[in-house]
Amino acid sequence: MAASMRLLVRRAIRLSHKNITLTAAGAAARSDCCRGPLVCRCFSDEAEDRSTHFGFETVPETEKAKRVYKVFENVAQKYDIMNDAMSLGIHRMWKDTLLHVMHPQPGAQLLDMAGGTGDISFRFLDYIRSQEERQKRRVARSSQTPSWRDISNNYSTQDEPRESRAVVCDINKEMLKVGKQKADSLGVSAGLSWVVGDAEELPFDDDQFDIYTIAFGIRNVTHIDQALQEALRVLKPGGRFMCLEFSKVNNPILSRIYDAYSFQMIPVIGEVIAGDWKSYQYLVESIRKFPNQEEFKGMIEDAGFYCVKYYNLTGGVVALHSGFKL
Amino acid sequence: MFKNVLSRLVTETVRSRRYVPNGPVIQRLIPASGPVRTFTDRKGEAQPQFDASLLDVLVCPLSKKPLRYDAETNELINEELGIAYPILDGIPNMIPQEARLIQKDSAETPTH
Numbered sequence: 001m002a003a004s005m006r007l008l009v010r011r012a013i014r015l016s017h018k019n020i021t022l023t024a025a026g027a028a029a030r031s032d033c034c035r036g037p038l039v040c041r042c043f044s045d046e047a048e049d050r051s052t053h054f055g056f057e058t059v060p061e062t063e064k065a066k067r068v069y070k071v072f073e074n075v076a077q078k079y080d081i082m083n084d085a086m087s088l089g090i091h092r093m094w095k096d097t098l099l100h101v102m103h104p105q106p107g108a109q110l111l112d113m114a115g116g117t118g119d120i121s122f123r124f125l126d127y128i129r130s131q132e133e134r135q136k137r138r139v140a141r142s143s144q145t146p147s148w149r150d151i152s153n154n155y156s157t158q159d160e161p162r163e164s165r166a167v168v169c170d171i172n173k174e175m176l177k178v179g180k181q182k183a184d185s186l187g188v189s190a191g192l193s194w195v196v197g198d199a200e201e202l203p204f205d206d207d208q209f210d211i212y213t214i215a216f217g218i219r220n221v222t223h224i225d226q227a228l229q230e231a232l233r234v235l236k237p238g239g240r241f242m243c244l245e246f247s248k249v250n251n252p253i254l255s256r257i258y259d260a261y262s263f264q265m266i267p268v269i270g271e272v273i274a275g276d277w278k279s280y281q282y283l284v285e286s287i288r289k290f291p292n293q294e295e296f297k298g299m300i301e302d303a304g305f306y307c308v309k310y311y312n313l314t315g316g317v318v319a320l321h322s323g324f325k326l
Numbered sequence: 327m328f329k330n331v332l333s334r335l336v337t338e339t340v341r342s343r344r345y346v347p348n349g350p351v352i353q354r355l356i357p358a359s360g361p362v363r364t365f366t367d368r369k370g371e372a373q374p375q376f377d378a379s380l381l382d383v384l385v386c387p388l389s390k391k392p393l394r395y396d397a398e399t400n401e402l403i404n405e406e407l408g409i410a411y412p413i414l415d416g417i418p419n420m421i422p423q424e425a426r427l428i429q430k431d432s433a434e435t436p437t438h
Binding site for chain 1: 377379380383384385386387388390392414415416417418419420421422
């Protein structure tokens with residue numbers, strides 16, 4: 001009886017959650033104790049602070065977001081170099097595979113969550129451009145002998161096909177700044193936008209995007225189920241959710257080599273190149289705390305996605321999960 | 327006649343210069359004398375321009391309602407809830423804790 005009352009209260013609070021004043025929200029986020037109007041999550045916990053994992057440490061939930069923010073703030077400048085050094089360049093292959101599986105068509109709208117330095121979005125725009133060129137070449141070839149229908153189509157005023165667009169969203173300003181600088185130096189600006197936003201509370205309307213990707217970001221989110229629900233919300237019906245994340249290696253020999261490399265080499269590389277041991281310690285620990293392929297697949301299905309599959313890359317070091325909003 | 331126009335121009339700029347310091351305490355990087363400069367100077371100072379096409383997709387994360395872009399203060403405003411999201415370097419910051427409350431008297435910013 002008490003439990004169902006609590007459920008009802010929690011639901012009512014969640015409904016009115018959006019109208020809660022900001023000062024209260026700000027105060028609650030600031031204090032370590034989450035007894036405040038944001039208490040809708042605490043109600044279920046019987047007046048105890050909810051705690052979660054930060055690497056192998058246990059921290060209160062409100063702490064985790066702040067600490068993750070600091071980690072990425074520190075590593076932002078050297079992020080790309082470190083990625084190359086740690087993964088020996090293999091991360092490029094993983095991201096290329098994501099794009100190939102995604103196979104975006106011209107006109108697609110992408111939301112690149114936790115996009116940080118923009119790797120996925122740059123690849124997305126390149127892929128679309130090469131697709132468009134391929135289409136143009138095909139049209140040119142086939143219009144050598146045009147049919148009557150083709151000729152009449154050429155006379156009709158054609159609507160401009162929807163321009164493809166990539167929105168890079170990240171909770172961390174520093175990462176986005178680095179990404180924007182990269183874009184400016186590469187001269188890419190058409191169809192690329194940058195937004196600071198929280199994966200658990202996206203600043204986008206419903207049914208907006210064709211593809212939602214989150215590459216190596218979802219393990220840093222405090223409430224993964226909320227992020228998945230937000231992803232479902234902003235995707236158009238028929239839209240695709242794709243997630244690249246480090247996962248469990250099943251092969252025992254590879255697993256031992258991988259563990260040794262992770263815990264002994266990576267923080268050292270982090271210290272040498274980026275001058276930051278702890279952040280990279282957090283990185284390898286957070287990988288171990290993340291659920292494995294099957295569990296994560298279950299979480300995605302619980303959020304409401306259909307046809308959820310995963311592909312193991314590099315023997316399971318990285319898993320690419322994909323689901324559809326139908 | 328021209329003297330009237332000139333005097334009105336001067337009083338307006340003086341008034342706006344006086345307005346800004348009384349405005350809310352800020353986390354913004356825009357210097358206080360911003361609004362007084364000419365139109366071209368203001369554009370050059372926030373050099374990365376905010377991309378207005380983003381307004382098609384952006385909504386307030388709390389109420390999911392569309393936002394209004396305010397070019398003077400370089401913010402995205404949600405009238406209903408009375409909050410303003412800052413734009414730094416052309417990148418809008420849509421974290422609710424970093425938004426500024428718009429109040430009729432001088433406002434306190436909820437810093438985090």
